[in-house]
Amino acid sequence: MEKIFFELFIFIIGASIGSFLNVLIDRLPKEENINGRSHCDYCGKKLNWYDMFPVFSYFILKGRSRCCNKKLSWQYPLIEFITGVIFVVVIKDSPYVESLTRTVLMLSILSCFIVIFVSDLKYHLISDYILLALFIFSILLKFVTPLSGIHALTIDILSGLIVALPIWLIYFVSKERAMGLGDVYLAAIMGFLLGWQAGFLALYIAFVTGAIFGLIIIIFKKKKLKSKIAFGPFLVIGTVVMLFWGEKIMEIIKRVYGF
Numbered sequence: 001m002e003k004i005f006f007e008l009f010i011f012i013i014g015a016s017i018g019s020f021l022n023v024l025i026d027r028l029p030k031e032e033n034i035n036g037r038s039h040c041d042y043c044g045k046k047l048n049w050y051d052m053f054p055v056f057s058y059f060i061l062k063g064r065s066r067c068c069n070k071k072l073s074w075q076y077p078l079i080e081f082i083t084g085v086i087f088v089v090v091i092k093d094s095p096y097v098e099s100l101t102r103t104v105l106m107l108s109i110l111s112c113f114i115v116i117f118v119s120d121l122k123y124h125l126i127s128d129y130i131l132l133a134l135f136i137f138s139i140l141l142k143f144v145t146p147l148s149g150i151h152a153l154t155i156d157i158l159s160g161l162i163v164a165l166p167i168w169l170i171y172f173v174s175k176e177r178a179m180g181l182g183d184v185y186l187a188a189i190m191g192f193l194l195g196w197q198a199g200f201l202a203l204y205i206a207f208v209t210g211a212i213f214g215l216i217i218i219i220f221k222k223k224k225l226k227s228k229i230a231f232g233p234f235l236v237i238g239t240v241v242m243l244f245w246g247e248k249i250m251e252i253i254k255r256v257y258g259f
C-alpha cells in the first residue's frame with residue numbers, strides 16, 4: 001500500500017514537470033517568456049491553482065478553460081501523463097536508482113527529449129536552449145559515472161563528432177532541406193551520451209522508424225513525397241531505445257556476429 005502512495009507521489013511530481021515541459025514545448029520555438037502557464041492562453045485571465053493541477057484538471061474541466069470555455073489542447077494532459085509515467089518507471093526499476101544524482105540527471109535528460117520530440121514534431125524546430133540543457137545534463141551524467149575521466153571524456157567527444165557526421169553530410173548535401181542544424185547537434189549529443197557504437201545503432205533505429213512512419217503517412221494521408229517530416233522525434237526514439245535496452249541489443253548483435 002505504501003508503495004502505491006510513493007508511486008502516486010512520484011507520478012504527480014513527474015506530471016507537474018510535464019506541465020512545465022508543455023510550456024517549454026510551445027514557448028521555446030517562439031522565443032517567448034517561459035514563466036509558467038499561470039494565465040489562460042486565450043483570455044489571459046489568471047488561473048486558479050486547482051485548475052493547473054496536472055492531468056486531473058483537464059478532465060475535471062472536461063477539456064475546456066473555466067474562464068472563457070475555450071477548448072484546451074489534449075497535448076497538455078497527454079504530456080503530463082507521459083512524463084508522470086516515465087518518472088515512475090525510471091525510479092521504480094532502472095539501474096539509475098542506485099544513485100540519486102544519476103536518477104535526477106537521467107530524468108532531466110529524458111525531459112529534454114520530450115521537449116525536443118514534441119516541439120520538433122509540432123513546429124519543426126529544436127530550440128538551441130533545450131539542446132544546450134541536454135548537453136549539460138549529459139556532461140554531468142558522465143561525471144557521476146564510475147568510468148569517467150579525461151580519457152573517457154575524449155572518447156565521448158570523438159564519438160559525438162563521428163555520430164553527427166552522417167547527419168551533417170545529409171544536412172550539407174540537401175542544403176538544409178532534409179535535416180536541420182538542430183538534428184546535427186542532437187546527433188552529436190547522442191554520440192557523446194551513448195558512445196559511437198550505440199550512437200550509430202540509435203541512428204539506424206531513427207532511420208528505420210522514420211522510413212516506416214514516412215511510408216505510413218504517404219499511404220494513409222496521401223501526403224506528397226516532398227512534404228516535410230521532422231527527423232528529431234526519430235533521433236529521440238533511437239536514443240531512448242539505446243539508453244534503456246542498449247546493453248541487451250549490443251549483446252545480441254555481438255552474439256550474432258561473433259565479436
Ligand SMILES: [Zn+2]
Pocket residue numbers: 040041042043044045065066067068069
Ligand atoms: Zn480564458
